[in-house]
Amino acid sequence: MGRFVRSPKDVVTGLLLIFLAAWFAWLGSDLPIGRAIRMGPGYFPLVLCGILAALGLIVLLTGLAFRGDVEADEDARRISIPWQGLVLVTLSVVVFGLTVRPLGLGPAMGLAVFISSTASRKFSIFNGLVMTAIMVAFAWAVFIKGLGLPLPMLGPWLGGY
Structure with a gap:
């Protein structure tokens, strides 16, 4: 074979x-x-x-x-596991899941995107912030405006609802 x-x-x-x-x-x-x-x-x-x-x-x-x-x-x-990337991407998903209700969709999405962007070897703060802003705006446009889902952009911890 x-x-x-x-x-x-x-x-x-x-x-x-x-x-x-x-x-x-x-x-x-x-x-x-x-x-x-x-x-x-x-x-x-x-x-x-x-x-x-x-x-x-x-x-x-x-x-x-x-x-x-x-x-x-x-x-x-030579198998090498990129532990830093694996931990950061997993952490970003956990952070999103834990913060979407108290902080709202915008801040939770922003934290998740920024944390996961730090997993890249080409990470820079400017690119991370730009990517975060684009993804939060995209999530707002698709989920809240486009689909009309009842998701608050700001949660109760930040004065939303």
Whole structure:
């Protein structure tokens, strides 16, 4: 089998994506699917699982057909986990979840975006603040103005509601 696999990393990644798609489809199998004209709660997750499985199949076939990057294969032998980025992105999600009710959507989104932007090696305070302002404005435009969701921009801790 070793000579049929040209890029083991791509093959394993493709198999992992297909496995995850099948697992999530199985988890949502008790939800009613409905039809395209009248979608049930299980329709969209099933479509996403299908897309994930298709992408996994593409990655798997690519790993069987094409040789992977030699430098990437050498780097794969030296596995290094970017702990700083992993911790900061996870922290930003936790901070958003804990602060969205007391602070409101704007400050919670701002904190989450700024904290996650510090995970980049190319981080600068100016770029982080600009990205934060753009994302907060985008969230306001989409969720509050566009969709009309009843989310306060400022929570009770900041005088909102």
